[in-house]
Amino acid sequence: MTDHSKAPTVCVSLYLDTVYELETAIEEAARSNFQSITIPMVHRRFERELVEEPLKTAHQCFTRSDLLLTSGQWLNRVICRLSNNVDCDSADGDVRKQGEATMRQEISYAEHLVQTGYVMVRLKSGNCANLARVVGHGLKGILLAEVPMVDLKAAQATWRADVEEDVTVEDPWNWWNNFRSYVDHDTHVKVALEFTADIPKKEEIYRWLGEPVDAIVISSSIFLTNSNNYPVLSKAHQELLVLFHRTLGCHFILKANPEDKRLVHYSDYIKYILKANYVKDPMTGYDDLLEIPLQPLYDNLDSFTYEVFEKDPVKYILYQNAIEQALRDRVPTAELDTRTSIIMVVGGGRGPLVRATINASIKSKRKVKVYVIEKNPNAIVTLSALIRELWRDRNVELISTDMREFEPPEKADILVSELLGSFGDNELSPECLDGAQKHLKPDGISIPSKSTSYLNPVMTTKICNQIRSLEKSPHAKDRIVTSRYMEGSYVAYLKNVYHIDAPQPLFEFVHPNPAPIIDNSRSASLTFKASLDCVMHGFTGYFDAVLYKDITISIHPYSHTRGLGSWFSMFFPMTEPVQIRRGDEIRVNFWRCVASHKVWYEWNMTAPRQSHIHNVQGRGMPIWK
Amino acid sequence: MTDHSKAPTVCVSLYLDTVYELETAIEEAARSNFQSITIPMVHRRFERELVEEPLKTAHQCFTRSDLLLTSGQWLNRVICRLSNNVDCDSADGDVRKQGEATMRQEISYAEHLVQTGYVMVRLKSGNCANLARVVGHGLKGILLAEVPMVDLKAAQATWRADVEEDVTVEDPWNWWNNFRSYVDHDTHVKVALEFTADIPKKEEIYRWLGEPVDAIVISSSIFLTNSNNYPVLSKAHQELLVLFHRTLGCHFILKANPEDKRLVHYSDYIKYILKANYVKDPMTGYDDLLEIPLQPLYDNLDSFTYEVFEKDPVKYILYQNAIEQALRDRVPTAELDTRTSIIMVVGGGRGPLVRATINASIKSKRKVKVYVIEKNPNAIVTLSALIRELWRDRNVELISTDMREFEPPEKADILVSELLGSFGDNELSPECLDGAQKHLKPDGISIPSKSTSYLNPVMTTKICNQIRSLEKSPHAKDRIVTSRYMEGSYVAYLKNVYHIDAPQPLFEFVHPNPAPIIDNSRSASLTFKASLDCVMHGFTGYFDAVLYKDITISIHPYSHTRGLGSWFSMFFPMTEPVQIRRGDEIRVNFWRCVASHKVWYEWNMTAPRQSHIHNVQGRGMPIWK
Numbered sequence A, B: 001m002t003d004h005s006k007a008p009t010v011c012v013s014l015y016l017d018t019v020y021e022l023e024t025a026i027e028e029a030a031r032s033n034f035q036s037i038t039i040p041m042v043h044r045r046f047e048r049e050l051v052e053e054p055l056k057t058a059h060q061c062f063t064r065s066d067l068l069l070t071s072g073q074w075l076n077r078v079i080c081r082l083s084n085n086v087d088c089d090s091a092d093g094d095v096r097k098q099g100e101a102t103m104r105q106e107i108s109y110a111e112h113l114v115q116t117g118y119v120m121v122r123l124k125s126g127n128c129a130n131l132a133r134v135v136g137h138g139l140k141g142i143l144l145a146e147v148p149m150v151d152l153k154a155a156q157a158t159w160r161a162d163v164e165e166d167v168t169v170e171d172p173w174n175w176w177n178n179f180r181s182y183v184d185h186d187t188h189v190k191v192a193l194e195f196t197a198d199i200p201k202k203e204e205i206y207r208w209l210g211e212p213v214d215a216i217v218i219s220s221s222i223f224l225t226n227s228n229n230y231p232v233l234s235k236a237h238q239e240l241l242v243l244f245h246r247t248l249g250c251h252f253i254l255k256a257n258p259e260d261k262r263l264v265h266y267s268d269y270i271k272y273i274l275k276a277n278y279v280k281d282p283m284t285g286y287d288d289l290l291e292i293p294l295q296p297l298y299d300n301l302d303s304f305t306y307e308v309f310e311k312d313p314v315k316y317i318l319y320q321n322a323i324e325q326a327l328r329d330r331v332p333t334a335e336l337d338t339r340t341s342i343i344m345v346v347g348g349g350r351g352p353l354v355r356a357t358i359n360a361s362i363k364s365k366r367k368v369k370v371y372v373i374e375k376n377p378n379a380i381v382t383l384s385a386l387i388r389e390l391w392r393d394r395n396v397e398l399i400s401t402d403m404r405e406f407e408p409p410e411k412a413d414i415l416v417s418e419l420l421g422s423f424g425d426n427e428l429s430p431e432c433l434d435g436a437q438k439h440l441k442p443d444g445i446s447i448p449s450k451s452t453s454y455l456n457p458v459m460t461t462k463i464c465n466q467i468r469s470l471e472k473s474p475h476a477k478d479r480i481v482t483s484r485y486m487e488g489s490y491v492a493y494l495k496n497v498y499h500i501d502a503p504q505p506l507f508e509f510v511h512p513n514p515a516p517i518i519d520n521s522r523s524a525s526l527t528f529k530a531s532l533d534c535v536m537h538g539f540t541g542y543f544d545a546v547l548y549k550d551i552t553i554s555i556h557p558y559s560h561t562r563g564l565g566s567w568f569s570m571f572f573p574m575t576e577p578v579q580i581r582r583g584d585e586i587r588v589n590f591w592r593c594v595a596s597h598k599v600w601y602e603w604n605m606t607a608p609r610q611s612h613i614h615n616v617q618g619r620g621m622p623i624w625k
């Protein structure tokens, strides 16, 4: 479905090699619909040679004065490019030192100019530790590391018949991976990904979607010319453009000859393509935002949270269908008038499942008596009001208590609950339902009747950085990593993520649980496989649940219930990002641990490398019973 | 040289399979010269089966009462062994759960009994993540992980002609490595290394010396019987025994049939061998103690520190020889009476180099005028007194100032200094001497004339743990890793260490430095190779210096100056231990960075994996100028 109504704002910057009059250049670019210009830090006229004199004295004359533009213009209208003809990582000590001095001077002056704006540096190989050290620390603004999607050398190697497919040309992703690993996954360092004429394999494109790609660099040379003599992109490039913008909301930087008469058409074309393919995402605004999982058992949810639940367009319909189906199955038509099914809605919240039950009863023409059990006194207020005002004629009885302790006057046919977290059991649905199930008739059923959690390893620099930045350090420049944050668990609507392998089922819970001694602790080992070099930042978790028979709800990416919006994925970090090689087996252990007052997960990795056990005793993230 | 004077105390524990009367067993063992007994937690009589009943109720009856011994006896006379017939990591969920429950119960009761004493658990494979999780966290005492030096399966594989050398039998070191990685290198977890009939390759033995081996387990079966019918060990086993005890001061656990009439001979023999081979280490007491490197430029050293310097038995002799040789070379015999050499002792401390200079002058019969420059006002007091009282007739003049700023009345023939740190330049000898060298005559020389730093990667669990435990966490159970400690640098007399590869030269400084613009920043990349699977915790650093011509001082392990005691090795940690595979190339970058007020090192690893850059801007360890 294409929705043009609220088109996205797209920023395109014009990449220039020489600029004489800055303000004029910005104005000209604006006339061609470019929002900013990307310019070299060093003025052509002042190009330097290897000099022995301390660079300080030369500082003032190598570039432009900050007075040429207002600070607002520097911030929003200019991306400063660092020189790319120096080599901070040369084997030649003199070249290296000179490169280092140059870069140091340029980055310092660039940040002086653009402040929290953009500086760009081009990566040319994976041998970039010194460059990373020199330009990648203590940044105020954003450092864009420019990387081509495909290395020209690599492109040739696969193109030429005489070169073996697996020749060791460097994949530019590795340049970036080295660079960002050296700068310790600094949040200020992002990617400016240059589209190349050749498009890499799907999997490699997906890997880029796990990276903090902030800008896409497009050269006019990859444009084709259509019959009307307008520049257009190939279908494949168009798709790429749309994919990156839709997933990451990137900006664009256009490289073209400034004399090119079609300048305006490039930027208009990019904007046109994105507008034409715009699809509204109802979750916009939540992208990659880190949230702490709710603990509806321990905490009392607030009104706002209930309201968000209740807005889910499909959850309650599915519950209603499940209840309706169950009622039909349990009560034959002959007994329509004589038999009243006892339904207990345990964890009623503000009543949506009561509503679903009543609707199911009406639709199926089966009589019901509804007990609604809730332990949150604030929700009780709402439920009481609803019973008084809306459900006066319905057979609804409110029991204000914890479902693990209540003593209802009769046994239930159906137990209805929605105590599911993003990871299925992480809101302690098993513990709660174990308490409630004793009130089920011997043939009574639970909706849901089963929940399963799923897990897969991911690369997601952005999420990982967000978690890292929760750490408060006494000295701003210190690096600090604690179990408090790096062994917690999180909920997020993940977009900027690369899934290293497909999800696998982890833990399963069945309701009612027929075991004589119920044990809700679990442990499992899963083995995944990486098809590309990548970095593993942790695991995403999902669940699916059988409500009744074939009526299910799922946030498993392969079977996600259409429109279901109540749950984002779970995320379990690894304390330190793990470098993974193509073909590596990733073996992980997960435990669900249960003690008298809390439940928690522990996890660790046993291959390709051994990690410590995370969240021991729930030190990072306990779930209180 | 064998020195029997102060024999080491050696503790041997007797390993028993069944014990009926605890106190009697301890007494009997003591009569055979065993200091303690190693006993199973679970009493034979109470051996359990897979039970469904909650273990709590069974808790009291499966083992002995704590009242049988005093807590002092439990602590010092008993090592509690956990069952080794359970499998916490079984693929069978029931076996695993039962194993887990058993282990949990046993470790909890074992710690109740021995408190901060010893508990022992046998590792049987590398598949031990769950075992690690269950027994390896929140320990109060020491958990000894018992591991054989050679796996029986492996021994057979190399023994039998039909099995290829490189067959993938598990190396028991890997069992241990997995276990301790899973428990996050917990300080409470140590090794009980079982000597096997087969002795592994030298390199593998050295690797164990980098591990926290606390006890050696010896079975009576590896003893031979000599002509007098006494049990003795093969020469190779004797050497092993001595090596481990000398390096790590381990305890011993003897496995034998309790009916064996020769029990007393085993323990006596072990003690005899260790006593006979005892060599006094003058550094005893400093083993693996972490120290913060001195900053004699920024801080003023105290009297105690100077005294330690001055006790070095060889340093000043070598300096004296160097000065003497230089005087002889510079002043021909014909000029003995007419020429006075100007010697500046820069950084005089409490005068030992002045003394060396005077001695050299007397021995060489060359006249000298000594300027002694010192910036520490407290040392000035001592120097003034020495000049007044001891060197009244000597031509010694004191200048109380920083050598980078002083203005002497004449130029020097020889600049004598000892500003060397364990890493050569880390006490800023280059920066200081750059300041002083302008007072040298054109043909003047500096003693030392050159210093070089060296580096190699190491495994040293003990040091790494000490650094980690410097981190103070608000919650005792939290894991916290900061650059403040994990990116610092340290000095230590390293014994419990495995050198992954030989040291390589890193940075070099020459004095006087003839460069027109002096740049004391440095950078270098080194590549090492691992010959075994191991864990890299960081790098050890050393230096050597040319005092004059062929007179050198060195703490490089291959060329260590005999008797030189003033410097221990340097240690640079990696934030997280790095798992290394046999054959891996370890590539590391090191930088010496110089800013207006400080100097610091930065380092990172680029292979086998990328690490972040450590100590950025000196955040962990700045050296103040």
Ligand SMILES: C[S@@+](CC[C@H](N)C(=O)[O-])C[C@H]1O[C@@H](n2cnc3c(N)ncnc32)[C@H](O)[C@@H]1O
Binding pocket: A296, A297, A300, A301, A306, A309, A310, A346, A347, A348, A349, A350, A351, A352, A353, A373, A374, A375, A376, A379, A401, A402, A403, A404, A417, A418, A419, A420, A432
């Ligand atoms: C995830 S919310 C679902 C609320 C509502 N059914 C809905 O779908 O909007 C779970 C509800 O169960 C309640 N709850 C959780 N554990 C409970 C327990 N042990 N006893 C009673 N209510 C409980 C919480 O207070 C919360 O209102």
Ligand SMILES: C[S@@+](CC[C@H](N)C(=O)[O-])C[C@H]1O[C@@H](n2cnc3c(N)ncnc32)[C@H](O)[C@@H]1O
Binding pocket: B296, B297, B300, B301, B306, B309, B310, B346, B347, B348, B349, B350, B351, B352, B353, B373, B374, B375, B376, B379, B401, B402, B403, B404, B417, B418, B419, B420, B432
């Ligand atoms: C390592 S101690 C050696 C002292 C003495 N030479 C010895 O060998 O025992 C270095 C001495 O140099 C002094 N020192 C360091 N930097 C100095 C500077 N820039 N100017 C003067 N003295 C300095 C310190 O105060 C200290 O006494």
